[in-house]
Amino acid sequence: MATEPLQSTAERTTERLRSVLHNLKGYAGITEDQNNLMGFAFIAPNILVFSLFLLGPVLFAFYVSFQEWSILAGAGEWTGIGNYVDVLEPLPISYVDGSLQWRPEVFMDPSTSLWWYSLKNTFVYAIGTVPLQIFGGLAVALMLDKRVRLKKAYRAAYFMPVMLSGAASAVMWRWFLAGDGVINGILPTFLEHNWAGDPGTALGGVMLMAIWGGIGSNMIFFLAGLQNIPEELYEAARIDGASRWHRFRHVTWPSLGNTNFFVFVMAIISAFQVFGIALVFSQGGPVYATTTTVLLIYQRAFEEGAFGEGAAMAFLLFLLIFAFSYYQYRYREETEVDY
Amino acid sequence: MARSDYEYPGYERSGVSYWSKTTILYLLVTAGALWMTLPFWWTLTTSLSASPTAATVSFIPAEFTFQNFITLWERPDILLVRWFLNTMLFAGAVTAFNLTFDSLAGYALAKVDFWGREKIFLGFISTMMIPGMVTLIPVYLLLVELGWVNTYQGLIAPLVAQPLGIFLLRQHFKSLPSALGDAAKIDGCNEFQTFYKVYLPLAKPALATLGIFTFMGAWNNFQWPLIIANGAEMYTLPIALFAVRNQYFAEWGLMMAAALIIVAPVIVAFLAAQNYFIQGMSLSGMKG
């Protein structure tokens, strides 16, 4: 029988403190196998820049959204959630006679509420461009991953629209889509239309330009992602007799999971924040047809000097984008295979 | 070296099915490529034409001339060389810093288990969801306090670590097997060596991608230099596009010429980076 050395009071106290600390850490999620020091060392420079130039300004803007703040005069009256209320009213849902009523005209008529109308424009734009950009980019990446002659030339061709700055391409496309422009010159006469000047089609013009300019970048992301799929997986699938489509569905697509998450989230973020091309193409017109939410924020905050209201809109938009992206994130967490 | 799903041993490169699929493939890819590049062709012809009016756009310039480029060179308010150098410095520095910092952070967020990792990651990408113009004012005020307005450091510093890069690299590192890192650690590497010697070389496609996007973003960025610069010496090249834009009407030839000058270096950078996009991952290190 081994005799245990007696512990002094100090030692026992220390041990008890350690176990308390251990439990606390457990509550906070700190576990033994974490490498906190190295982890933080690796992200230190980013944290520094992030805090100074991203997080700080975002918090400042959040603080400002509760006031009537103008760039020139600085702090104004504190309105609490007044800015938010002003932006959101009138709501598309109303409580009338004891029942909820849906009011779609809030979305349809810019005169009722420009906020909801611009949100509708942004949604339409996102639905119209995101799927085509993503799947177009994926299709091109797959096609150019094979042994196609002049692969590099094709890749450069698809990437060229991305390399042109947004302002330059918006000017170019407005020229092409004008009543007397090139597009109408090519189309047969019965299809000719004033694409850029008609409120019904102006947003379509912006979307066309966005798809044109967006396929290339997604192609590059997917190409990078496709590099990481090991050859062995394809071989194994072929040995098992899987057809081309099955190989895509069960090997390529899941292995692209991480890239997909990136591409989807980035596409959502850029689509919801579309601004530059709408501004240069048609300045938000005609008759608010291309007024997207960020363009509205620009007008309110920068042109009209109502920065507090603009900041409130920006945070509402943020909540929306975050909701979409967080859903994507949770979906990935659940389906992800860490190997 | 066979690499894609299509180049496996035994793949038949003959027969009707092969040729018909290949033809369709080429047709589709070429049609798409034409749609992508025809506007550039018109840009080129416009820049080489003498004062084209808005409505006439043709495949061959009616009057072939280099005058637009010469005018750009000679205009005293457009300092082409100076702006080109400024933009090179700006884009080059931003890209270099981003590649360094973002790969470190991306690796840590993907492969190093530390407290608060996921929350910090979400925090990083959340800032991308706020429109940049809203943070522009506070950043500018901060730089005024620091006295960095109209300086190179003021131009570069806020863009030095972008969430886009962290996001891209984290995803890329996540898709690399952890087994590699475990093997390296068993062999005695510490975390940084694992990163530098094992994972970073495998991240070349992502690094090349990030590099080209960061370079391009900084190169085409005109809003930030416009705000931070107080004089023509600090401007960057995209501002030339506005300098030729007469307030009242657009001189298309000059504008297209300016657009081409601005986009040319990006094309060069892309062609240089293309080699790194495609690099198969050799798993030979894992066997045995």
Add this chain to the structure above:
Amino acid sequence: MTDDSRNNGSTRRRVIAGLGAVGAAGVLAGCTSGGGGGQNDNSETSGDDSGGGQSTTEGTPTPVSADLTLSGWAANNEESALLDELVSNFNDENDGITVEYNAIQSKYKQKLRTQLGAGNAPDVFYVDSGYFSSFADADVLLPLDDLAAADSFNTDDFFQPLLDAFRHDGTLYGIPKDFSTLGLFHNTAMFEEADVGVPETWSELSDALSALDANVSNENFKAPMIEYANGRAWWAFLYQNGGQVLSDDGSEAVFASDSGVEALEFLVGLKEDGLLAVPSDLGSGWHGAALASGEVATAVLGPWGLPFLEGYENNPDINENVDIAHLPTPSDGERATIAYTVSYSASANTSSAAGSKELIRSLTSDEGMAQWARKGLALSARKSHSELDYYDEHPRRRTLLEAGEWSHPFSFGPNSEAIANRIRPQLEAAMLGEKSPSDALSTAQEKINSEVL
């Protein structure tokens, strides 16, 4: 490995550029620090002679010493070249003051606002009458009353509507640097062909346009008149018809009155009858191009169209054929037009109030403004300048200059931009036929009264 060579390349680039940066920093360091001496407002305002000179006067002359920055947008490179010239003349004539001119190529208003908010603004800068009131309201501009009061400056010589555009709460915060008005540009050759005289009333205009539509045989001709979808001419028609945008005390919007609706109905009516086209229906993007290429016979346009017409190479005859008349008025209305004017103003935080005022004085003095006017980019803001030789040689500009007397500046109080932003889309809706003119205007008015004012 190739990786390393890439890194070396960028390092080399950075070293070279870094040397350039050091050089640039050296150059810039000298420019923006304000020299402090001589804040002697008294010596500056009494006894100014035109043509720039030291502020030497009776009493104790203390030379003003300052380093100033002057900012403006660059409408085109001619304007910035001229300003460079004026600035270097000023620097030569005033030993103590050094002025550096920075042209801001784009987004001028945003940048200026940001700089003013951060306390980092240039000393002297352009302020457009549209956003002038919002700046003055925020106390970021320097009062210039003492400059205006100086005898030799002769503020009576300015068109009063222009000076009033830059007064806020009774104090003057800016001196007009130039202005533009809208006039009726017309193609005299086409008018002759259609056998029509220059219209002086609205009904004469409609008749003239119908006649032009029927008779002009030019192959490029598409429509008698062009106007933007957002109806720029409406603003002038509103005032001609006796209407106003805001009530006299500026507290509410009143443009949806009968006067305003009639004015818009007139314009929309022209479009519905096919007598007026918007740019997207034509090949040209703006009035100047449409006139020059012969697609239209008339347009409501300002003096900025003239340099384009004068330099139009594809059709050198066009310049002789285009003449300008005053805008036609409604039968029971009065003459009115819109003035687009810009001032030189100084920052309230300027490093040298005396120096800034001296610079403004020199640029807008009789001689300074005449030099500016002779370039023909915009019109001189001084009435007496209509006698200048320059305007003898350019009578079309003289016509536009005269209209300054009855012009209304495009400026509606501290919320000008918010107001204009809400009116323009409604005008577009009416012009494109989506809404009736009275609906459009009353929607805009109601929005403004509830959201802005």
